[in-house]
Amino acid sequence: MRLTAIAGGTGAAKLLRGLAAARPRDTLTVIGNTGDDAEIWGLHVSPDLDTVMYALAGRLDTARGWGLTGETFRCLEAMGDLGAQTWFNLGDRDLATHLHRTRALREGLPLSAVMAELCGRLGVAARVLPMSDEPVRTRVRTPDGWLSFQEYFVREKAQVQVLDVEYAGASQARPAPGVLEAICEAEVVVVCPSNPVTSVGPVLAVPGIADALTGARARVVAVSPIVGGAAVSGPAGALMRARGLSVSAVGVAAAYAPWLGTLVIDRSDTGRVAELARLGVEAVLADIVMTDRDREIALARVVLGSRSPVK
Template structure:
């Protein structure tokens, strides 16, 4: 079994390729939920949705999120009713949020709701949220603390970042199956997701980092940084705010407690002499 720790956008692109060469039923995904939010009274889990959609063949590759070919009639109507519409939710996407919220209201856990939604969409891989507990990534800026979606989507990550924290992380527990998957994995991959706000919350859930340190499975990371810049999004900004170099070395530093292999692009600076793991330069 291949276990992948992943966020949404960058991770979804990797998983789209992985499912072409590994049978989906041999893949387990442990997915960041620090970006989750309540929107129009519904529970939205953007990274879980992106991973579910890509495995179901539904992800819009043009946008990198949401359902391909989706319409936005509800979004338009909500705007006409004076409701906030900065977080774009398509109509088919909205159906998933409605079902998830219904299941959670009925007493299902986030993991149970995720499994039910994935099954209804024909997904054969196993998708696990990092935790059933509510963990929220909070971004400190000069105008105050923002949720990740406020910082990333509403404000287009234009605000200087003073701090990053994960509210609720100390009391969170790994979702059922997460630790067992790490223990039984034949290999573990850290997807090319944001090391701070996509992989960071997963590693911050008590018990997950310890399990990664103990596992005998090889752990391979894929750098989301090429030539001292993020492939997409605010990864570089957030790494710098967390005191990490915006480079391959910064990715290595973020994962130094457990990483065995790091996959990097030839455009990266691979000259650091004291790395303690293998580099695969592609």
């Protein structure tokens, strides 16, 4: 089966690990968010792509939800001694990924080619595609001005008020090679339980991707990142509110309504089913909080089983 997933970081990583374990022989293509890419110490860092890559390589630190397992932070300490900013945690082994990527990008390779090489080196069977090879940068407006996503999320720990969100560069960006084909040719398209505004939003802001989802022959299945009235993790609530979306499974469905077929929601959200139906979205109830590997695989099976026959 050809699976294509649209993915942010931590939440996506869990479901993707579940999908890869549930259907190891299927072709899995991940379209990853690059809106939170950042330049740290002169290095090009792609946090969401790397979280997905490390998860699929079996190397993600699952307790933290980012970075490599068994990581050390000696270089970070030394950067602090030199007076550099150290709010963004780059581990010693993780640094190799960023050094490798930065050099390759400077040599003129597109990000998609760099990710293909990195995934190959780390033994990742899935294809991990950036949504675009061109820069798209999510920016968050706060009462004190615009911040990059990492400044907002990591440096400010998402503790500042969000007034607006923009995807700088999105209108000029093109989908990376293979992105539209992966959506059009998939038998199932999965939207991972990621932040609709700052993880999936940047992907949808790249011209052509939302249209491809609308025209996809496969049914599109999303997993809600919201249970009840709050995000399973991270600042999705505040960001959805800033974009005028209700913080609920219904708000998630509204963000994806034009092309969403099915939304997998938490069993506790059974009261939302009728409202989702009015948006044209079929609801599937499941245990969507993935607290261990078994639940990741169980949820992946629900997602794969919930697809309707090909349109």
